[in-house]
Amino acid sequence: MEKRDVVIVGGGPAGLAAAAELYRKGVKDVLIVEREKTMGGILRQCIHDGFGLTRFGTTLSGPEYAQRFIDEVKEYGIPYMVNATVLNVSPDKVVTVATTEGLRKIQAKAVILTMGCRERTRGALGIPGERPAGVFTAGVAQAYMNLYNRMIGKEVVILGSGDIGMIMARRLTLEGAHVQAVFEIQPIPSGLPRNIEQCLNDYNIPLYLSHTITEIHGNERVTGVTVSEVDEHMKPIPGTEKDYACDTVILSVGLIPENELSIDAGVVLDPRTRGAVVDEYFQTEKEGFFAAGNVLHVHDLVDFVSLEAEKLADGVAKYVAEGVLPECPITIRTDKSVNHTVPQKISGKQDVNVSLRVNRKFENCTVVLKQGGTVIAKKAMKKALPAEMIQIPLKKDALVGTEEIEVSVVC
Amino acid sequence: MGKFDVLVIGGGVVGSAIARELSRYRLTIGVLEKNLDVCYETSGRNSGVVHGGFAYDTGTLKAKLCVEGNRGMGQLSEELGFAFKRCGKVLVGKTAEDFEQLKRTIAQGERNGATNLRLLNKQELHDLIPTAVGEFAMFSENSGIVDPFGCTVALAENAAQNGVTYFFDNEVTAIERGKDDWKITTNHGTYETRWVINSAGLGCGKISDMLGIKGYHVIGSKGDYIILDQRMGELLPMPIYPVPSNTYMGIHVTNTTDGNVIIGPNAETVTDFSYYGVPQRNMDYLAESASEIWPYIKKADYIRNYSGILPKWVDDNGVIQDFKIEIRPELAPNAVNLVGMESPALTAAVPIGRMVVGMIKEYETLEENPSFDPHRKGIIRFSEQDDETKAKLIAEDPDYGELICRCEKVTKAEILQAIHNPLGVHTMVGIKYRTRSMMGRCQGGYCQMRIAKMIEEELGVKPEDIRYARKNSWVFTGEVRKEEA
The missing domain is CATH 2.60.40 (Immunoglobulin-like)
Structure with missing residues (x-):
């Protein structure tokens, strides 16, 4: 079987930063496995700027930020596979990868889990009402618009004040859609203050706190939503219902670390983060398995993802060299x-x-x-x-x- | 719009099973379906349980056809390549009254011809299903679960392979009796046919009226469901039901053939057969009620909710009636009228189809179709194969090595086969039903963009013409920006 010192599952910002830093620390027998056609992860669709202030002291778009790490990985000649999906990582660190050339199995000394996160969906929230077309999570809306050039609606209501939702409020407005409002069930916004300023206030998009969608209408495409105010226990207050006619609902209601592979490998998760329990070396409770970035805990800024993954590289390098890490x-x-x-x-x-x-x-x-x-x-x-x-x-x-x-x- | 020997109105599981049974004979057969695919209504919106046949009054069609359908389901699933598991099912009880009811249920089941029914004590129940809560139970070993989409699509595709033509987006608006044929008008035109079959499901009352067989009172019984994450499937080896009343099975928890768990249904009488919304109070009620028999329901595991409506034929006193399957030559010659095809019609679909053929044969001799093939090769699911087979599939078709849906591990090869399906369906939900893509825990967050693009490219569909499920369920208004010339 093919052997590697380190296999990195996911070539997004965390995986790329870990790979480059490992190389600088002398760990060169590394393989990045990326399921998309190109590396960069979710940054590929984040065409707005604001990335890199902490890590690079300058403001970059998502693709520009990712490219800096991709360039490093390529310059160092770190091996990577794209269009390659990890199907399974066994508890003894055999990584099974599906590619168009065949099924590949790689025995790793250390596995770095950098799979990122997924969005919480309508079904997970259990939003009542019908199930028409036109309900998108913010990341899906962003992918459709920025990667696939597809316009997803005209009259928009947004549930949740997550950062991607607010960024999509601005993006949709700039492309001619009418964003009526953002509703947030919590009494405080869940996204960053700078996005409230730059994505909502600058475009006169109202943000209603302590409000949520209590029903989605439409048998075919969305025709509207009913919104209610909520009390301090986040329960809808009867009598406060208000209807909004719209054809599109965007959900920005949270991110969930994508740990399906980790669970199957035997990695223990922390129910609070839904990511792995790790020590200061970013080693999980399962020896030889490391995790960083949004698969570990959801970050606010990608700069911290990169910094965390670079820190993780210290621990992995030590583990590869010594075969064990301090307790x-x-x-x-x-x-x-x-x-x-x-x-x-x-x-x-x-x-x-x-x-x-x-x-x-x-x-x-x-x-x-x-x-x-x-x-x-x-x-x-x-x-x-x-x-x-x-x-x-x-x-x-x-x-x-x-x-x-x-x-x-x-x- | 063409002349037919038989036109079947309604492409649900019953209509498709009838069409497939009819395709065993030399007949020109069409199916008129108002939706853009089969299985958009009752056939796809249920518990997916293959019933044992013990819950229905002895002597009814429901009892007889259900027992027959249960017996034949194994062979059918092998012929047609859809998922079916004879996993058994339990009805759990607590009170002395429950116990008596279960004894009566077993006796009734035995009279109906259902076999392998027995009572379990608390320990036996616990040994069989450690997660079930109950003092005792009735175990029906022959019960099982089926993929209701897979089953209906398989019947329809096999019918199509044997010469049946499906006409989607064809809602019947008028039926007229000609000199010796029927003229059936839809939103697309008028079709002529010698025989007509009313298997319109929720529309059975309306079509029956149009045929001239008036007076059937059909009500809807709407039930809501919650779907839980696949990880929960490990805790549920078979469906757990409460002790049933005469008219209602009760809120149960059911494993699915794909490893999820579904909770439901409640039962609300409705007259609007197009509203499938799920209210908050019902979701709360389902979770609370089902927790009494299976206490593992957590909101963090919800991945989706849905609802379905059963068409129930009731008499003047509101009492639910048996299936009605009839030919009324004095009112509507050469018309087979099916009314109130509710549960257990999914289990009983093929016996219903055979019965309909038998009834037609009383009026004319049907010549066998020598090229009829009962077998259909479904889409091979990559995720269900061992590593050796996976490697072989990729070697034969590299598209099996490209994963499109990450949660359900559906490959490009499977999506392509689904896009080029024998029925010519090209909605996004059509691809979902056929492959399980977009059905997992991320609900299409990763794959739906790729699938929409593949539909556009493979079929030459414009972005604004992509449909999610129903006729006006557009997904895109068009492009964000036109490419610069």
């Missing part, structure tokens, strides 16, 4: 103010960056990491939003023993 016995726990952290476990033997998301909006607060009663790291913030990923450096010298760490937000 990570210190677990990181969250209280109810914090949704999750990545990593969930650390060794205590090196400085790490802890990524987290808060569960609700906080103002003038401090994110605190404690061990026992001792504060070991903190970050004061004017504003903490669930839409934004927060990163906190944790110095190894600050740790006091191997007790578990608790993360919370205090105001």
